[in-house]
Amino acid sequence: MPELTVILAGVFGVGKSTIFKRVETGDFIQTPPPQSLSNSKSDGGIECYTYKKTIDDKEYNVTLWDTGGLERYNSMTSSYYRYCQAVILVYDASPDQLSTLFALKGWIDEARTASSRGERVILSLWGNKSDKLGPGESVPSPEAQAFMREYSIPDNLHYSVSALTGHNVMEALHSFMRHIDTVVSVNMSTSFTLSDQESHENSSRPQTWRQKICSKC
Ligand SMILES: Nc1nc2c(ncn2[C@@H]2O[C@H](COP(=O)(O)OP(=O)(O)O)[C@@H](O)[C@H]2O)c(=O)[nH]1
Numbered sequence: 007m008p009e010l011t012v013i014l015a016g017v018f019g020v021g022k023s024t025i026f027k028r029v030e031t032g033d034f035i036q037t038p039p040p041q042s043l044s045n046s047k048s049d050g051g052i053e054c055y056t057y058k059k060t061i062d063d064k065e066y067n068v069t070l071w072d073t074g075g076l077e078r079y080n081s082m083t084s085s086y087y088r089y090c091q092a093v094i095l096v097y098d099a100s101p102d103q104l105s106t107l108f109a110l111k112g113w114i115d116e117a118r119t120a121s122s123r124g125e126r127v128i129l130s131l132w133g134n135k136s137d138k139l140g141p142g143e144s145v146p147s148p149e150a151q152a153f154m155r156e157y158s159i160p161d162n163l164h165y166s167v168s169a170l171t172g173h174n175v176m177e178a179l180h181s182f183m184r185h186i187d188t189v190v191s192v193n194m195s196t197s198f199t200l201s202d203q204e205s206h207e208n209s210s211r212p213q214t215w216r217q218k219i220c221s222k223c
Pocket residue numbers: 016017018019020021022023024025035036037075134135136137138167168169170171
């Protein structure tokens with residue numbers, strides 16, 4: 007399968023970096039508290055990690071991107087979204103954090119505008135911090151269900167996860183990887199043809215592109 011690029015999007019504090027670290031290390035890693043990032047943009051930085059996994063004899067290769075706190079400065083550039091095929095939209099599923107769900111509208115607009123897949127960028131919605139929910143609280147909430155209808159995100163692409171406990175994080179990622187593969191494969195084998203721009207980017211993506219953006223590369 008082609009290399010897939012998936013970005014983590016959502017407001018500061020919902021747990022994007024913790025999800026990223028959970029995938030990268032398999033553990034809960036406490037991210038630096040906000041005050042240690044607040045003095046300088048250069049303290050944070052976009053990070054990427056390529057995750058490889060064989061599922062049902064098929065090799066998957068997904069590069070995950072995290073904003074590293076830059077989302078707080080509204081300094082996300084279109085190059086962050088440009089090469090992504092898919093977005094993990096993260097919100098805090100705690101009942102008093104609904105604003106983090108509604109804020110995702112801006113990220114969806116941005117991704118649909120800036121991704122080379124345009125409106126066809128593949129979206130999934132992750133309700134993080136499921137460990138904070140009470141036993142009677144349903145996920146996705148009615149609000150999340152309405153949000154998904156509004157943005158045409160299918161029911162099976164909502165995942166309830168906890169980056170703190172690890173609950174469902176890898177299962178969600180594997181499920182989403184399989185879904186992306188299905189969409190991309192179907193598109194490539196039937197009516198879908200790559201736009202000139204997308205075709206060019208897939209075949210001759212500059213090596214330096216990742217290094218220019220990722221603070222670790
Ligand atoms: N209870 C709980 N806290 C979490 C979870 N994921 C992240 N956090 C905490 O939420 C805070 C913000 O997480 P972070 O990953 O930095 O959020 P980001 O700004 O979206 O990257 C940190 O204190 C994390 O330890 C989770 O699943 N459950």
